[in-house]
Amino acid sequence: MNKKALLTATLLLGLTAAASAAPKITAQSIIVNPYQGNLNLQVWTNRDQGGQGNPRYNIGEKLSVAVKASQDAYVYLFNVNADGQIDLFFPNGYEGNNFVKAGVTKRFPGQNGKYSLSVGGPEGQDKLLALASRTKLNIDQIASFAGSQGFAQVGLNGQDNLAQALSIVVSPLPQEGWVTDTAYFYVGNGQNGYTQYPFGQQDGQTAYVEPVQPAPVQVQPVQTQPVPVPVQTQPVQPDPVSQPVSQIQPGERSDHSFDTAIQEAFSRTKGNESLGQATTYVGRWGTGVWQKFAGVAAYGNAVVLHADGSSRAYAVHGSILKRYLALAQAENGGARPPSRLGWAAGDEKIITRNTYGTTGLYGYFQSGALYFSEKHGTFWLVGDLLKKYQGLGGSGSFLGFPVRDQYLSGGQWAGEFEGGSIRFVGGKYQVYRK
Structure with missing residues (x-):
């Protein structure tokens, strides 16, 4: 020190x-x-x-x-x-x-x-x-x-x-x-001690949005009309559809009971700042439940979800959520989580700039992980290859971020990264620098 x-x-x-x-x-x-x-x-x-x-x-x-x-x-x-x-x-x-x-x-x-x-x-x-x-x-x-x-x-x-x-x-x-x-x-x-954060955040809050200038209004001259004969007006009945609707709360089910795991996850992840307003009630998804949120600025749309019997829920945002749902759609029509990843098992983490100048996000799931970077995209890694990668330090190591999904080469899994590759050779995973 x-x-x-x-x-x-x-x-x-x-x-x-x-x-x-x-x-x-x-x-x-x-x-x-x-x-x-x-x-x-x-x-x-x-x-x-x-x-x-x-x-x-x-x-x-x-x-x-x-x-x-x-x-x-x-x-x-x-x-x-x-x-x-x-x-x-x-x-x-x-x-x-x-x-x-x-x-x-x-x-x-x-x-x-x-x-x-x-x-x-x-x-x-x-x-x-x-x-x-x-x-x-x-x-x-x-x-x-x-x-x-x-x-x-x-x-x-x-x-x-x-x-x-x-x-x-x-x-x-x-x-x-x-x-x-x-x-x-x-x-x-930096200017006044601030800089633009990864993914558009400003000062730890939401991104700056350029105010919209209203279009100029053309004023038409008013034509005077003869004074009309008074008309007896009928009282207007209120439209029942226009009555105010209560805001859906984090963790709220359609019967207005609450899922405590989703409530806790919303609080833990500072949901007002990272998840925004709930857009649906808690509903079934596969063998568990989820609730959708509008998202906040650069965080993008979000869901909070957990499997049946789990007392802990996790949030999945933006680009990682988009890829997660795309994998589910490809595997099972979007009816449940993709089997290669399973349910979310940890809160997303921001990954700061590595030796290749790349920043991104990391999403942790039961059976694998998703890594996102604006430079390369969002890719999945699973199994022993993922363990080897994370054991070396993950995206912060000399390998950097993945540049494609894990793939089969000669019947064995392989991975390609910014600074090298991982391949299964001689009965074990070997790491190669570029």
């Missing part, structure tokens, strides 16, 4: 993070718990209230961070800058109690806080990692306080080293006992 004197206890940051069973290490999320329990965590910055964007900050600008956990938990916040330097900025010497109550939004720094957070260098992509645990963690091997220093010194460099160290810390915990979430921001000079 930067050992910069903090006259007002200011910590210079850059940022990133991810979620939680054996821990999984990924380039985008650092460390993830594959067990989908009831402990959920959200982290976001002051310029991205939805926690799904990639806002821009100038070096030296003030920044604030917020977290909210679904259950009582101990929260740890790490910052990884573009050079891989790591800061632990909560807990710290000014705010040592890292216990956060369920459903309470905790902001850093807090009101009347004794420190502030400022964006440090270098320019580039930063990640903010939030980790919540039901039990207090011993992270002495990761970070330690020296003397009267307000912020801990982190003895690691690089997100892979942080992920490996955290995996050791959380491995003894019950699989439902911890979870992580990630937020992103970009450090660099």
Whole structure:
């Protein structure tokens, strides 16, 4: 961490993070718990209230961070800058109690806080990692306080080293006992500290829409007419069809009961900002249910869905939803999820710019994944080939994003990517660079 004197206890940051069973290490999320329990965590910055964007900050600008956990938990916040330097900025010497109550939004720094957070260098992509645990963690091997220093010194460099160290810390915990979430921001000079976000988002909110100018109205001269004889008017009966109709609520069925899993998913994904207004009641789809939403700006149309018996639902948006439904249409006429992917098994993630300058989205399903990039399109990967790809770091590795669907070559699956390929040779998957 930067050992910069903090006259007002200011910590210079850059940022990133991810979620939680054996821990999984990924380039985008650092460390993830594959067990989908009831402990959920959200982290976001002051310029991205939805926690799904990639806002821009100038070096030296003030920044604030917020977290909210679904259950009582101990929260740890790490910052990884573009050079891989790591800061632990909560807990710290000014705010040592890292216990956060369920459903309470905790902001850093807090009101009347004794420190502030400022964006440090270098320019580039930063990640903010939030980790919540039901039990207090011993992270002495990761970070330690020296003397009267307000912020801990982190003895690691690089997100892979942080992920490996955290995996050791959380491995003894019950699989439902911890979870992580990630937020992103970009450090660099831009006009007023802002930049256009991937897929048209502006300032962490909706895209700017050019106001429509009304067409000029031609005023016709009014011809005067003789005063008409008064006519006895009949009272107008209201049209019953024009009566106001109540707005459909997230999770609402046609009988006005509610699907709690869809309600929870709407809340978890900040649905007012990412899903918009519900356009249908919760209805049957295959062996489960779904509800359709109008979407918000660049997020596109969306659905929230889950299989029968599942207590957890997930949202699928825009280009990933379009390809998901196209695969279902091709396989079964759109009557149920495509068998090669199954039901959604995780919330969509934004993938920040990789070494090839490509940004995109990642959708996780029971049996596979969909990767979207504006540069190449939306493609599916499944099975052991997908595991090999993600084990190397996925789209953040030297392979980059897929440039076509997984396909059969000589009776075996193969995959093509920005920086190479994966092929089944000699009884196992082999990776080849371009």
